[in-house]
Amino acid sequence: MSQSGEDHNEVANWPSNHPPGDWARFAKSDAAAGFEIGPDFKRFSQHDDAFNRAWWDEAIMSPAVRTFYEAQLNPKPRKAEGFGQWDYALINSAWSVARDYAARGRPDGRREGFVDAFQSFLPQSETKAELPSTEETTARIKQVAKFLGAGKVGITEYDERWVYTHSAEVNGSRDERPNELAGNFKSVIVLAHEMDYELVKSYPSATAAAATGREYSREAAIVSSLASFIRALGYEAVGSSNDSAITIPYAIKAGMGEYGRNQMVITEEFGPRVRFSKVFTELELVYDAPKKFGARQTCDVCTKCADACPPKALPHGPPQAVGPNRSNITGVTKWSADCEKCFTYWTKINVDCAICMRVCPYNKDYSKWKWRAMRRLLGTPLRGLMLWLDDRMGFGKRRKPLEWWRRSMTE
Amino acid sequence: MSQSGEDHNEVANWPSNHPPGDWARFAKSDAAAGFEIGPDFKRFSQHDDAFNRAWWDEAIMSPAVRTFYEAQLNPKPRKAEGFGQWDYALINSAWSVARDYAARGRPDGRREGFVDAFQSFLPQSETKAELPSTEETTARIKQVAKFLGAGKVGITEYDERWVYTHSAEVNGSRDERPNELAGNFKSVIVLAHEMDYELVKSYPSATAAAATGREYSREAAIVSSLASFIRALGYEAVGSSNDSAITIPYAIKAGMGEYGRNQMVITEEFGPRVRFSKVFTELELVYDAPKKFGARQTCDVCTKCADACPPKALPHGPPQAVGPNRSNITGVTKWSADCEKCFTYWTKINVDCAICMRVCPYNKDYSKWKWRAMRRLLGTPLRGLMLWLDDRMGFGKRRKPLEWWRRSMTE
Numbered sequence: 001m002s003q004s005g006e007d008h009n010e011v012a013n014w015p016s017n018h019p020p021g022d023w024a025r026f027a028k029s030d031a032a033a034g035f036e037i038g039p040d041f042k043r044f045s046q047h048d049d050a051f052n053r054a055w056w057d058e059a060i061m062s063p064a065v066r067t068f069y070e071a072q073l074n075p076k077p078r079k080a081e082g083f084g085q086w087d088y089a090l091i092n093s094a095w096s097v098a099r100d101y102a103a104r105g106r107p108d109g110r111r112e113g114f115v116d117a118f119q120s121f122l123p124q125s126e127t128k129a130e131l132p133s134t135e136e137t138t139a140r141i142k143q144v145a146k147f148l149g150a151g152k153v154g155i156t157e158y159d160e161r162w163v164y165t166h167s168a169e170v171n172g173s174r175d176e177r178p179n180e181l182a183g184n185f186k187s188v189i190v191l192a193h194e195m196d197y198e199l200v201k202s203y204p205s206a207t208a209a210a211a212t213g214r215e216y217s218r219e220a221a222i223v224s225s226l227a228s229f230i231r232a233l234g235y236e237a238v239g240s241s242n243d244s245a246i247t248i249p250y251a252i253k254a255g256m257g258e259y260g261r262n263q264m265v266i267t268e269e270f271g272p273r274v275r276f277s278k279v280f281t282e283l284e285l286v287y288d289a290p291k292k293f294g295a296r297q298t299c300d301v302c303t304k305c306a307d308a309c310p311p312k313a314l315p316h317g318p319p320q321a322v323g324p325n326r327s328n329i330t331g332v333t334k335w336s337a338d339c340e341k342c343f344t345y346w347t348k349i350n351v352d353c354a355i356c357m358r359v360c361p362y363n364k365d366y367s368k369w370k371w372r373a374m375r376r377l378l379g380t381p382l383r384g385l386m387l388w389l390d391d392r393m394g395f396g397k398r399r400k401p402l403e404w405w406r407r408s409m410t411e
Numbered sequence: 412m413s414q415s416g417e418d419h420n421e422v423a424n425w426p427s428n429h430p431p432g433d434w435a436r437f438a439k440s441d442a443a444a445g446f447e448i449g450p451d452f453k454r455f456s457q458h459d460d461a462f463n464r465a466w467w468d469e470a471i472m473s474p475a476v477r478t479f480y481e482a483q484l485n486p487k488p489r490k491a492e493g494f495g496q497w498d499y500a501l502i503n504s505a506w507s508v509a510r511d512y513a514a515r516g517r518p519d520g521r522r523e524g525f526v527d528a529f530q531s532f533l534p535q536s537e538t539k540a541e542l543p544s545t546e547e548t549t550a551r552i553k554q555v556a557k558f559l560g561a562g563k564v565g566i567t568e569y570d571e572r573w574v575y576t577h578s579a580e581v582n583g584s585r586d587e588r589p590n591e592l593a594g595n596f597k598s599v600i601v602l603a604h605e606m607d608y609e610l611v612k613s614y615p616s617a618t619a620a621a622a623t624g625r626e627y628s629r630e631a632a633i634v635s636s637l638a639s640f641i642r643a644l645g646y647e648a649v650g651s652s653n654d655s656a657i658t659i660p661y662a663i664k665a666g667m668g669e670y671g672r673n674q675m676v677i678t679e680e681f682g683p684r685v686r687f688s689k690v691f692t693e694l695e696l697v698y699d700a701p702k703k704f705g706a707r708q709t710c711d712v713c714t715k716c717a718d719a720c721p722p723k724a725l726p727h728g729p730p731q732a733v734g735p736n737r738s739n740i741t742g743v744t745k746w747s748a749d750c751e752k753c754f755t756y757w758t759k760i761n762v763d764c765a766i767c768m769r770v771c772p773y774n775k776d777y778s779k780w781k782w783r784a785m786r787r788l789l790g791t792p793l794r795g796l797m798l799w800l801d802d803r804m805g806f807g808k809r810r811k812p813l814e815w816w817r818r819s820m821t822e
Contacts (some may be wrong), residue, residue, distance in 0.1 A: 037500060067452045073534065073645075083646035085536070085538065085540040085541075085643070085644060085645070085646065086540055086551070088643065088646050089533075089540070089556075089640050089641075089643035090555060092533055092639065092640075092643055093532075093533060093555070093559070093636045093637065093643060094558075094559065094636065094637045095641035096531075096532035096533060096635065097532075097632045097635075097636060099532055100635075102533050103532075105516060121504075121507035121508075121510055121511050121514075121577075122500075122503055122504060122506075122507060123484065124486065125496070125500075127496065129495075129497055129500065130496075135820070136819070136820055139496070139819035139820045140816055140819045142819065143498040143816075143818070143819035143822070144504070147501075147505075147607065147610075147621070147625070148504070148625065183420065196558065199558075201479055210558070214558070214559065217636070218633065224507065224511075225504045225505065225506065225507045225509075225628070228503065228507045229500050229501065229503075229504035230500075232486075232496070232499065232500035232503055232504060233496060233497065233500050234496070254680065258427040269433060293623065332663075334423070339538045340476075354660075385563065386819040405551055408547070408551045408553065408554035409546075409547055409550050
């Protein structure tokens with residue numbers, strides 16, 4: 001499952017209490033972003049995502065689910081390389097800020113960043129700050145987001161289609177409950193958080209999965225700080241990670257990149273090795289345009305992620321209008337994973353897997369000019385040659401987790 | 412006041428219940444670090460630092476103190492450039508993770524990061540992880556600290572002389588109370604957190620002070636995560652920011668840099684533009700050696716910080732064995748600020764000041780080769796010429812805070 005753990009919840013039927021005109025206003029930007037949305041869609045309930053279904057749906061439930069979730073505080077290290085005590089210490093410490101934020105709302109039945117939006121440390125000022133031009137306000141907000149630690153920032157229009165109809169209780173039942181997200185939102189600010197290149201090489205392992213944990217922790221810190229900033233200016237703002245709404249459609253419209261076969265947004269800067277967070281705000285801002293650099297066409301002919309997926313959860317064929325199960329949306333034509341297979345594999349190895357990120361030909365260190373050149377060629381008819389070269393050069397192969405620990409002695 | 416807000420609390424008499432031999436064991440490393448400690452010192456109580464004295468000591472108390480502290484949640488923006496609503500929104504959002512961590516212990520009378528150590532998200536494992544050689548264990552710990560976001564890492568021996576005898580209550584009285592720091596500590600891991608170069612140019616202002624806030628927030632996140640990592644390995648570890656102990660002596664012994672006239676550790680990488688956090692641990696690790704690159708000799712002849720200090724809180728002369736008031740330590744020969752004057756100036760402008768950091772000739776962007784070359788020459792007899800050049804080139808001049816906001820339109 002991809003950057004926001006929720007790409008399998010892509011779209012949903014437009015609610016019947018909304019006039020059709022409301023949906024029609026997105027037709028042009030949907031086309032520009034390459035969204036193919038049918039007339040039959042309805043908004044998604046987070047209750048149906050695999051992480052929540054694992055608590056209530058026999059299709060996914062198993063004793064391994066509890067062990068998987070408990071490994072956050074009480075891991076069961078094993079002899080296998082990459083799954084020892086050092087490795088679980090690394091993943092769990094990397095996650096600890098995100099877990100701290102998630103835990104603090106627990107007495108109130110909230111789980112920030114996972115099924116509830118982040119509380120803001122700062123109250124919304126009663127005085128609304130004077131705003132410069134929309135262009136300068138936008139530039140300032142983006143500069144602040146980067147100062148706070150975002151790797152990339154994009155902005156798009158608020159679109160209620162991607163907001164979850166329901167959230168899930170944080171108790172064991174994960175019963176459906178109302179989504180608390182509320183506000184007079186006009187814009188969605190999407191932040192990208194780059195994952196560590198060296199660690200991602202060793203997926204699947206607890207070592208590598210620390211790369212995911214660190215960005216969840218950073219998301220929690222950065223997005224709640226950015227929402228605090230806007231509230232201190234006197235405007236509504238809510239920071240969000242996996243909670244409240246599906247992030248991927250906003251990310252694509254905000255110019256973060258293209259949707260890939262591996263269910264991830266492929267960014268130009270970091271490939272698929274990135275996570276996203278978002279801030280909903282009433283501020284009117286300048287919107288970014290979708291960004292295309294040939295990734296979609298690469299995914300059309302490349303099946304490395306689907307080939308490498310141990311539980312065969314990723315599709316080999318073209319995008320489909322209907323997904324494998326209730327964790328997918330019907331009504332959007334796209335590549336959809338079988339999240340039952342995917343998450344069950346995670347619980348089997350007792351840590352999250354991201355082989356589909358590791359093997360992606362866009363998983364490169366683009367600070368190096370030669371990989372930037374290769375990325376460019378991947379966007380041309382030389383694509384097939386580039387994919388062949390990618391294999392020949394040994395990219396995508398799993399590096400032994402112990403090598404990450406050992407490099408500490410040589411770096 | 413410097414990176415940890417506590418450099419004015421430098422040393423203290425060795426407690427009478429400790430055998431003299433305990434102190435003697437530091438004689439050699441004290442000499443290597445350039446520490447000049449007299450026979451009359453006693454450990455410092457945090458109750459006596461300016462931040463706490465501001466609540467109970469008439470020498471510092473004033474209505475402006477309350478306004479200063481309240482500005483965290485309820486600022487009073489004014490017309491002056493750099494002190495408007497945008498600027499206070501920036502500083503307060505940058506601080507928000509640190510404030511969140513400080514606030515969470517409030518119901519228990521704790522204030523993490525300021526007068527109490529950080530709670531660790533992860534419990535200490537009952538199983539002690541197998542450790543490779545001390546060298547490799549050290550290298551791994553340093554690599555994890557950097558992965559979590561530390562800019563630089565150094566390690567030194569645990570030294571109880573720098574541990575506060577007492578902490579302060581978090582209520583308005585700030586009564587003295589026992590320091591809760593406890594553990595079978597052997598090592599102190601010091602982490603450096605680089606402050607933003609562009610923002611520091613505009614001290615004093617609420618805009619610039621966001622550079623301090625961001626690093627406090629990162630300290631809270633990173634140091635509590637690193638302590639969590641070590642605890643998950645099964646070993647005692649406590650993460651700390653301004654609480655529990657004076658950081659600067661550990662930082663110097665851990666090879667972070669040299670002590671400067673401006674009360675800050677001058678690092679080779681970031682000059683004085685850096686903050687420190689620390690982890691106390693029972694792990695036995697390889698200790699770093701103090702790092703000297705000529706900064707002390709520069710401070711001997713350079714008085715830019717003292718000249719630029721509006722309340723004249725910094726000394727022009729050589730290091731002294733006795734400081735200006737009870738917020739200083741007697742028994743250590745060093746440069747000492749008058750923290751009453753310093754903090755009173757902060758409350759007067761209603762934001763923390765760091766002009767002494769801005770004007771330091773080591774406040775440069777050392778990613779550029781020419782400033783690295785200049786740093787090298789500052790460590791030679793060409794020092795005087797370099798200091799003259801520094802002035803001629805206009806370094807240290809305050810940049811208007813609005814320029815930071817405006818650069819968002821051009822970057």
